[in-house]
Structure formats: structure tokens, C-alpha cells
Amino acid sequence: MIKEDKIIKETNGKAKLKKKEKVNKIVESEIRQLTPSQIVEELDKYIIGQKNAKKSVAIALRNRWRRQQVKDEMKDEIMPNNIIMIGPTGVGKTEIARRISKLANAPFIKVEASKFTEVGYVGRDVESMIRELTDLSVNIVKNEKMTEVQIKAEENCEDRILDILIPPVKKPANGSSENIQNEQPAAQSQEELNHTTRENLRARLKSGSLDSRLIELDLSAENYPMLQVLGPVGLEEMGINLNDLFGNMMPKKSKKRKLTIAEARKVLTQDEANKLIDMDAVIKEAAEKVQNSGIVFIDEIDKVAGGHSKHSQGPDVSREGVQRDLLPIVEGSTVITKYGPIKTDHILFIASGAFHTSKPSDLIPELQGRFPIRVELNSLGEDEFYQILTQPENALLKQYKALLKSENIELNFSEEAIKEIAKIAAEVNEQVENIGARRLHTIMTTVLEEILFDVPDKVKMNIMEIDKAYVNEKLDSIVKNRDLSRYIL
Numbered sequence: 001m002i003k004e005d006k007i008i009k010e011t012n013g014k015a016k017l018k019k020k021e022k023v024n025k026i027v028e029s030e031i032r033q034l035t036p037s038q039i040v041e042e043l044d045k046y047i048i049g050q051k052n053a054k055k056s057v058a059i060a061l062r063n064r065w066r067r068q069q070v071k072d073e074m075k076d077e078i079m080p081n082n083i084i085m086i087g088p089t090g091v092g093k094t095e096i097a098r099r100i101s102k103l104a105n106a107p108f109i110k111v112e113a114s115k116f117t118e119v120g121y122v123g124r125d126v127e128s129m130i131r132e133l134t135d136l137s138v139n140i141v142k143n144e145k146m147t148e149v150q151i152k153a154e155e156n157c158e159d160r161i162l163d164i165l166i167p168p169v170k171k172p173a174n175g176s177s178e179n180i181q182n183e184q185p186a187a188q189s190q191e192e193l194n195h196t197t198r199e200n201l202r203a204r205l206k207s208g209s210l211d212s213r214l215i216e217l218d219l220s221a222e223n224y225p226m227l228q229v230l231g232p233v234g235l236e237e238m239g240i241n242l243n244d245l246f247g248n249m250m251p252k253k254s255k256k257r258k259l260t261i262a263e264a265r266k267v268l269t270q271d272e273a274n275k276l277i278d279m280d281a282v283i284k285e286a287a288e289k290v291q292n293s294g295i296v297f298i299d300e301i302d303k304v305a306g307g308h309s310k311h312s313q314g315p316d317v318s319r320e321g322v323q324r325d326l327l328p329i330v331e332g333s334t335v336i337t338k339y340g341p342i343k344t345d346h347i348l349f350i351a352s353g354a355f356h357t358s359k360p361s362d363l364i365p366e367l368q369g370r371f372p373i374r375v376e377l378n379s380l381g382e383d384e385f386y387q388i389l390t391q392p393e394n395a396l397l398k399q400y401k402a403l404l405k406s407e408n409i410e411l412n413f414s415e416e417a418i419k420e421i422a423k424i425a426a427e428v429n430e431q432v433e434n435i436g437a438r439r440l441h442t443i444m445t446t447v448l449e450e451i452l453f454d455v456p457d458k459v460k461m462n463i464m465e466i467d468k469a470y471v472n473e474k475l476d477s478i479v480k481n482r483d484l485s486r487y488i489l
């Protein structure tokens with residue numbers, strides 16, 4: 001009877017899973033694949049202006065999906081059009097990268113080119129970005145699969161807890177046939193009894209009324225990620241994990257621990273979910289995802305552009321080395337990761353840099369050629385600053401309002417005050433140094449410093465109005481004095 005029950009339950013479970021899988025697939029393809037104009041719309045929520053950059057990025061993202069729909073032979077021929085974004089500091093390059101990471105619906109990482117060193121030097125080599133991307137993809141796919149098997153895992157976990165609470169009746173040993181015949185009626189009723197208590201307990205377990213009860217769990221060491229063997233950096237970089245190598249050689253330590261049922265449920269569900277998913281399939285799917293839709297955003301690419309100065313020898317050698325190491329990866333090569341070889345041919349690369357002291361033409365020509373699409377971001381002026389202060393969902397003014405709300409103070413800015421802040425920001429950028437929208441941060445902190453310090457001890461008002469006069473009072477003396485503004489703003 002128990003057996004039958006189990007079988008029915010299992011088939012039910014499978015049916016449920018299939019249905020869920022289907023639903024998931026549809027949701028994924030319909031909702032998360034944004035059209036180019038939708039992508040731009042999303043970016044507009046956070047980034048003011050920079051239309052061209054937004055457009056190019058949106059097209060590139062959508063092209064990933066378009067390529068997936070193409071038939072096989074053609075699909076291999078369609079290469080991603082890597083983008084390089086160029087624009088002065090503080091105009092939204094990194095911000096664009098941060099925002100598309102949420103829209104991409106694909107494995108996406110952002111790396112800083114300046115963090116890499118040439119192969120052979122101590123440090124992170126450029127191939128590690130592909131390894132990271134693959135790790136990420138494996139995690140994404142694994143989490144997806146985990147949610148798919150969640151229901152089944154919870155059921156299994158329940159069974160395991162029940163097994164601990166009332167150990168199942170031992171089946172009579174397959175001894176002589178006489179023996180079985182004699183003992184069967186007794187065993188049968190014992191089994192039934194056991195079954196009813198079990199179902200009773202199951203109900204109570206489901207209701208959560210047993211949650212605080214302690215049970216003893218036999219946890220094999222593999223449930224615990226505490227044994228972290230740290231190997232030399234090199235090995236790790238090559239994707240070899242010492243734990244994987246030696247983990248299976250060491251005897252499995254079993255460890256008894258007392259946990260409440262609520263805690264045990266978490267541990268066991270996780271464990272059961274891990275057992276239910278097929279890691280090989282996960283890795284295969286994750287690798288596919290990386291190779292066909294992975295995106296790498298290389299920020300600060302200008303920092304590895306040499307700038308052919310005559311005397312500085314040391315760092316330039318390494319910088320050019322990083323560029324040279326980047327070439328094969330961007331063009332398409334195979335990187336060995338701990339999940340197997342990953343081909344980078346169809347991974348999309350978006351690079352960006354301010355190119356302050358160097359020019360794009362300072363990059364080695366081969367690398368320039370591998371980023372065929374160049375978009376320029378414009379430097380920002382007074383009007384943009386006004387919009388940046390007020391419009392984005394994370395606008396600075398909104399942030400400060402939220403901060404002071406925690407002290408029960410409503411902070412209001414008059415229209416003139418905001419315009420004045422924008423104007424002063426533009427002025428200081430012109431006179432001292434153009435640091436783009438970052439200037440707004442420094443100016444806002446100067447304007448609000450006194451308030452932020454005095455609240456809540458000295459200020460007892462509930463509403464604070466910032467007007468033009470207040471802004472001028474706080475900023476005038478500093479702005480007029482160029483030396484001072486160099487240090488403070």
C-alpha cells in the first residue's frame with residue numbers, strides 16, 4: 001500500500017514538474033526578451049540622454065536573441081558586433097553597464113580591464129573573465145533547475161524527517177518461505193499502524209506545529225561547504241578545484257547534529273534538490289548559454305591603452321600585453337574552464353573607456369578592429385544635470401529625501417534651488433575640471449552637510465525647504481574661490 005502510494009505520488013510529481021517546466025519556458029521567452037525600444041525605455045529610467053549609446057547597446061542585446069532564432073549554418077556565421085563606448089568621465093558609461101546587466105537575460109559580467117595582468121605576470125589573466133562568466137551561468141541554470149524541483153525536494157525532505165521521527169518498519173528478512181508466511185499478518189498490521197501514525201505526523205509537520213522540535217540529523221560532510229581547501233592561486237585560475245580532486249578521496253565524515261525541524265527542513269530540502277538535479281545537464285546548458293548569449297562588459301579599457309610615451313617603459317609592456325591577451329578571446333578562441341572548454345566566438349563584448357589621456361587609436365590596431373561599433377557619449381551640461389537630479393528612479397534628490405525621511409523630516413527643494421545646483425555644477429565643471437555628473441554628488445553633499453549633521457539633535461522641524469538663497473549661501477563662497485572649489489567641490 002505504501003509502495004503504491006509512493007508511485008502515485010511520484011508520477012503526480014513528475015506531471016506537475018512537466019507542466020511547470022513548460023510554463024517557465026513560455027514566461028522566459030515572452031517576458032524577459034525585451035525589444036530594442038523597450039530596452040532603451042528601461043535605460044531611460046536611470047540614464048539621462050546618451051541616446052546613441054543606449055540604441056547601440058539595445059540593438060546588440062536584441063541581436064543575441066535574433067541570432068538564436070536563425071537556422072543552424074547561418075547562425076554560426078553571425079558574429080556579434082562588439083561595441084566600444086567612448087566618452088568623458090562621469091557621463092554614464094558604467095551606469096549603462098550596470099543597468100543592462102539586469103535587462104540582458106543572459107550571463108553577464110562587468111570587468112575592469114585595469115584589473116588584469118599579462119599572462120606570465122602575477123595577477124588575474126584575462127581568461128579568468130570567461131571562467132567567471134561560466135561560473136555565473138552554471139549558477140543561474142542551477143538555480144532555475146532548483147526551483148523546478150523544489151516541490152519534489154520538499155516532499156522528499158518531509159519523508160526523510162518522518163523517517164527520523166518514526167523509523168520505518170523493517171521488512172521481514174527474506175529467509176525461508178515458512179517464516180514469511182507465519183509473520184506476515186503481524187507485520188502487515190504493524191505496517192499499517194506505522195502508516196497511519198506517519199500520515200498523522202505528516203499533517204502536523206505540514207502545519208508547522210512541529211517546527212520547534214529537535215531532531216538529530218546525520219549530515220554527511222558533503223552537505224557542509226566548510227572544508228575549503230585553498231590551493232595556490234594558479235591552480236584555482238586553471239579551474240582546478242582541490243576540493244573536487246581530493247574531496248572524493250577522503251572518507252565521508254558523518255556528523256550528527258541536533259537541529260529544530262524548521263532548520264532541518266531547510267538543510268534537507270537543499271540536499272534533496274541537489275540530488276534531484278542532473279549536474280551534467282546543468283553544465284551542458286550553462287555552457288551553451290555562455291557561448292551563445294554571454295556578454296562581457298570590459299570597463300576602463302582606456303587604462304590598458306598604452307599612450308606611446310617614450311620614457312614610461314614598465315607598466316606599458318604589461319598593458320599592451322593585456323591587450324594582446326584580449327585579442328584571441330574577443331575574436332573567438334577556446335578557454336578551458338572547470339566546466340570544460342568554452343568557445344568565445346559568439347560572446348558579446350562591450351568595452352568602454354573615458355580615453356582621457358589616451359585615444360582609442362592608442363589601442364593596438366588588432367584590438368580596435370575587434371570593436372567595430374564605436375559610440376560616443378556626450379559630456380553633460382546644465383540641462384542634463386537638472387534632469388539627472390530629478391528624473392531617474394535613483395535620482396540624487398530622491399535619495400536624500402529618502403535618507404531624511406528616516407528621521408521623519410520631509411526635505412523639499414524649490415525649482416529654483418535645483419536649477420541653481422545644476423548651473424553651479426556645470427560652472428565648476430567648466431572652471432575646475434569636468435568630472436561629469438559626479439560633480440552633482442560633491443555639490444549636494446556640500447549643500448546638505450549642515451542639515452545632515454544637525455539632524456536630529458538640533459533640528460526639530462518636520463519640513464525643510466531648500467531654496468535658491470540657501471543653495472547660494474552654502475556654495476557661493478566656495479565657487480567664487482577657485483582654489484577652494486578645487487579642494488571642496
Ligand SMILES: Nc1ncnc2c1ncn2[C@@H]1O[C@H](COP(=O)(O)OP(=O)(O)OP(=O)(O)O)[C@@H](O)[C@H]1O
Nearest residue numbers: 046047048089090091092093094095354388437438
Ligand atoms: N547620463 C546620466 N544620467 C544619469 N546619471 C548619470 C549620467 N551620467 C552619469 N550619471 C551619474 O554619475 C555617476 C558616475 O557615472 P558613471 O559611473 O557612469 O561614469 P563613467 O562614464 O563610467 O565615468 P568613468 O569614465 O570615470 O568611469 C553615477 O552615479 C551616475 O548615476
Ligand SMILES: [Mg+2]
Nearest residue numbers: 093094095299
Ligand atoms: Mg566608469
